[in-house]
Amino acid sequence: MFNYFLRRFGQSLLVLIAMSCLVFLGVFAIGNPIDLLVNPQADEIERVRTTAALGLDRPLYEQYLTFLKGAASGDLGRSFVFGVPALELILSKMPATIELAFFAMVIAVAIGIPLGLVAGLRPDGLIGRGIMAFSIVGFSLPTFWVGLVLIMFFAVQLGWLPSNGRGETTLLFGMPVSFLSWDGLSHLLLPALNLALFKLSLLIRLTRAQVREAVLQDYVKFARAKGLSHGRVIGVHILKNIMIPIVTVIGLEFGSVIAFAIVTESIFAWPGTGKLLIDSINQLDRPVIVAYLMVIVTLFIAINFMVDLVYSLLDPRVRLGQSSGGGR
Amino acid sequence: MLGLRPTSQPSAKMATYVQTPFGRFCREFAESRLALLGLAVLVGVMVVALAAPLLAPQNPYDLAQLDVLDGKLAPGEQSMGGKTYLLGTDDQGRDMLSGIFYGLRISLSVGVMSTLFALGLGLAFGMVAAYFGGWVDTIIMRIVDIQLSFPSILIALILLAVFGQGVDKVIIALVAVQWAYYARTVRAAALVERQKEYVEAAKVLALSKPRIVFRHMLPNCLPPLIVVATVQVAHAISLEATLSFLGLGMPITEPSLGLLISNGFTYLMSGKYWISFYPGLALLITIVAINLVADQLRDVLNPRLKK
Numbered sequence: 001m002f003n004y005f006l007r008r009f010g011q012s013l014l015v016l017i018a019m020s021c022l023v024f025l026g027v028f029a030i031g032n033p034i035d036l037l038v039n040p041q042a043d044e045i046e047r048v049r050t051t052a053a054l055g056l057d058r059p060l061y062e063q064y065l066t067f068l069k070g071a072a073s074g075d076l077g078r079s080f081v082f083g084v085p086a087l088e089l090i091l092s093k094m095p096a097t098i099e100l101a102f103f104a105m106v107i108a109v110a111i112g113i114p115l116g117l118v119a120g121l122r123p124d125g126l127i128g129r130g131i132m133a134f135s136i137v138g139f140s141l142p143t144f145w146v147g148l149v150l151i152m153f154f155a156v157q158l159g160w161l162p163s164n165g166r167g168e169t170t171l172l173f174g175m176p177v178s179f180l181s182w183d184g185l186s187h188l189l190l191p192a193l194n195l196a197l198f199k200l201s202l203l204i205r206l207t208r209a210q211v212r213e214a215v216l217q218d219y220v221k222f223a224r225a226k227g228l229s230h231g232r233v234i235g236v237h238i239l240k241n242i243m244i245p246i247v248t249v250i251g252l253e254f255g256s257v258i259a260f261a262i263v264t265e266s267i268f269a270w271p272g273t274g275k276l277l278i279d280s281i282n283q284l285d286r287p288v289i290v291a292y293l294m295v296i297v298t299l300f301i302a303i304n305f306m307v308d309l310v311y312s313l314l315d316p317r318v319r320l321g322q323s324s325g326g327g328r
Numbered sequence: 329m330l331g332l333r334p335t336s337q338p339s340a341k342m343a344t345y346v347q348t349p350f351g352r353f354c355r356e357f358a359e360s361r362l363a364l365l366g367l368a369v370l371v372g373v374m375v376v377a378l379a380a381p382l383l384a385p386q387n388p389y390d391l392a393q394l395d396v397l398d399g400k401l402a403p404g405e406q407s408m409g410g411k412t413y414l415l416g417t418d419d420q421g422r423d424m425l426s427g428i429f430y431g432l433r434i435s436l437s438v439g440v441m442s443t444l445f446a447l448g449l450g451l452a453f454g455m456v457a458a459y460f461g462g463w464v465d466t467i468i469m470r471i472v473d474i475q476l477s478f479p480s481i482l483i484a485l486i487l488l489a490v491f492g493q494g495v496d497k498v499i500i501a502l503v504a505v506q507w508a509y510y511a512r513t514v515r516a517a518a519l520v521e522r523q524k525e526y527v528e529a530a531k532v533l534a535l536s537k538p539r540i541v542f543r544h545m546l547p548n549c550l551p552p553l554i555v556v557a558t559v560q561v562a563h564a565i566s567l568e569a570t571l572s573f574l575g576l577g578m579p580i581t582e583p584s585l586g587l588l589i590s591n592g593f594t595y596l597m598s599g600k601y602w603i604s605f606y607p608g609l610a611l612l613i614t615i616v617a618i619n620l621v622a623d624q625l626r627d628v629l630n631p632r633l634k635k
Contacts, residue, residue: 015474023486026486026487026490027489027490136616136619136620136623137616139619140562140566140612140615140616140619141612141615142566142569142570142608142611142612142615143570144569144570144573144574144586144589145569145589145608145611145612148589148593148596148604148605148608149605149608151596151597152596152601152604152605155597156596156597156601163597255479256479259478259479259481259482260479260481262481262482262485262574263481263570263573263574266574267593277485278574278575278576281485281489281576282575289489293486296482297478300477300478304477
């Protein structure tokens with residue numbers, strides 16, 4: 001177990017360094033930010049001074065080494081546009097993204113698992129097939145178009161919910177959150193629903209497939225034969241056994257929800273990290289792009305790692321570290 | 329294939345029992361009416377995309393045919409010149425129906441082309457990994473694992489941020505995102521096939537390695553690949569639309585459906601829904617049709633579900 005932990009940690013570090021190299025080289029190949037940052041009327045001296053101040057006059061490998069040295073001590077460079085540390089900028093936007101992703105996940109779980117359960121218990125019934133049809137559509141719909149339709153319907157036609165911004169925020173443990181006030185909650189609802197739809201469809205399919213397999217198992221037949229109530233068989237016996245893969249997928253999907261939040265945040269003008277990334281790409285704010293990617297990559301590696309650990313704790317049949325090493 | 333059929337006047341009854349593999353495939357596919365509907369819609373969409381210049385009421389990119397005074401007309405509303413536009417017009421007086429037909433053309437071709445390139449690349453890497461094994465396999469599959477642990481939208485976004493806009497760049501980004509799926513699928517299928525007796529028989533016959541890999545193993549690895557490729561075409565189209573919507577995909581000179589939707593987003597708030605809504609509907613219909621076909625293909629081509 002400890003060996004596995006160590007090897008996995010080493011691998012993660014290697015991935016992180018490789019990614020930083022790729023991202024750094026890639027991002028620094030695009031455009032010349034000086035053109036955007038310096039007033040076009042500025043003279044050559046001013047341009048040279050700004051270039052030197054931003055460290056852009058030095059050779060690329062030196063810039064990369066400086067970046068790595070800084071990154072090791074938590075400094076990912078300064079935003080060209082805002083003039084503040086890039087990491088600070090991203091972390092200041094992070095609560096908004098996390099809140100959005102978390103709420104989307106809550107919606108997906110709260111609706112997806114019950115619907116999947118129903119569809120799995122009655123796969124050939126009208127309701128079961130209806131739920132599956134819904135999930136196919138939900139799977140097919142591009143996130144951004146769902147966002148547009150939600151805005152069109154709830155914000156423009158009905159005028160029930162606001163379509164952009166975050167609304168009023170309240171501090172919870174020092175983190176600004178929206179869901180504690182009615183105004184904030186109403187701003188949160190549409191983007192969260194938009195982000196949830198894809199995961200909702202995924203959870204329906206997954207739960208349905210798991211339930212269909214589980215109802216055929218002997219332990220379910222035995223529980224029925226014992227005369228247990230229908231509700232108890234479903235709620236305790238089936239649900240408990242199908243939870244392991246579902247929890248895994250929920251964990252793994254959390255990272256992808258944060259990535260897909262880029263789209264949702266752009267549509268609903270939600271002031272999170274995704275919108276920051278798109279803005280930074282458009283403004284060639286390289287340090288912020290690099291810092292965002294480093295944060296996301298770290299987050300992904302951490303999530304994958306944690307899911308593996310939780311999985312081995314939940315399911316005693318899983319032995320970590322045995323099947324790794326290319327043979328899979 | 330025809331060798332399976334009895335040569336002496338097959339009765340109608342016989343013909344239904346003795347069928348070519350392709351015939352059986354068609355019959356099993358047709359068992360789902362929903363899939364047939366999807367296929368019909370898909371064929372319709374493709375015809376529209378291919379014949380867009382013939383079917384569209386106007387050429388939406390010929391400025392001479394546009395009248396700015398006809399801008400932002402609602403669907404069915406009559407213009408000053410007495411023309412009616414079935415799905416309305418955009419801000420420049422462009423007929424939305426024609427715009428959608430031309431947009432479908434661009435969206436579909438980008439989706440299909442990127443899928444084909446990715447298929448070729450993934451096929452090559454997957455086969456190499458499965459056939460050579462050892463450290464080649466380990467390296468290729470590690471890269472695949474790492475890449476697949478990141479969401480495709482993130483990777484595509486980064487690549488386009490680096491490359492900039494353009495059709496070729498969008499296709500490169502989509503290929504880079506997709507190849508790993510094929511590599512993994514092909515490798516898994518090829519590892520199973522390698523154990524089978526016909527491969528051994530081919531080896532005993534002293535056939536060359538490339539011949540065994542490409543003539544014997546490859547055709548048997550195709551079914552799962554076809555399923556993945558169908559799903560991936562839909563995925564690629566949707567991804568391209570998303571990237572174009574975010575302003576990082578197709579250039580303004582190649583207005584795909586995503587770009588049309590993005591263009592209409594500005595007017596959505598003022599209730600002019602049709603500029604965004606109908607291109608989105610066309611996108612949705614295309615993707616759902618492909619997914620319906622893919623779902624049925626998966627069931628038909630999955631040997632584990634064979635009765």
